[in-house]
Amino acid sequence: MALLKKYRFAVFSLAVLMTLFFFDTPQGITALQVTAFSVKEMLMIVPPIFILLGLLDVWVPRETMVRFMGTGSGVKGVLLAFFLGSAAAGPLYGAFPIAAVLMKKGTSYRNILIFLGAWSTTKIPLLLFEMTSMGVPFMLARLLVNIPGILFIAWLVDFLISDDERQRLYLNAEHLAR
Known part of the structure; x- marks a missing residue:
């Protein structure tokens, strides 16, 4: 239950995305593509930042x-x-x-x-x-x-x-x- 409370915004967003996908499939596909692009972009930026943070913290x-x-x-x-x-x-x-x-x-x-x-x-x-x-x-x-x-x-x-x-x-x- 604590895990669900911690990630309630992500669960809510996923529910909205699934509802949109159910009621308007083309719009749901577009929303899913935008979400995937944003996650991919974030995954390309965040790891180098954390590597630099680790170096800053140690050096x-x-x-x-x-x-x-x-x-x-x-x-x-x-x-x-x-x-x-x-x-x-x-x-x-x-x-x-x-x-x-x-x-x-x-x-x-x-x-x-x-x-x-x-x-x-x-x-x-x-x-x-x-x-x-x-x-x-x-x-x-x-x-x-x-x-x-x-x-x-x-x-x-x-x-x-x-x-x-x-x-x-x-x-x-x-x-x-x-």
Whole structure:
């Protein structure tokens, strides 16, 4: 029963897919093809991310991460968080396991938020696509809005979150990163 409760969303989605397949077979086949494509794509992205996470966890000592991205890292930590997030490839769901390992290694909460913001909005492949399809002025205008926005949101959330909540998040991240 606990297993069913844990995977209730997947079971519900499967039931909806089967119902759709029963009532509208062509639409059900299309939905099944889209689902299979998404699962295949995810299986091609997630294993390399977890391999890199394992290497990061083993090769980078906690003291090094605290020095470069911890609470006292200042501008150096912010720039490194931006660089790591911008240089990343893959969908946003790949950033969250990395963020959990960074939290386990002692990265400040603000730098975690900057990393996630950079991953979602300033990735280098995205910038290259924008530059070629929409032009340099658009790309630069978006960056000039997004970068201060990421910094402001990271600062605001870091300021508003209580120490108890921050501690709970770090404990959850450490539990998940095992």
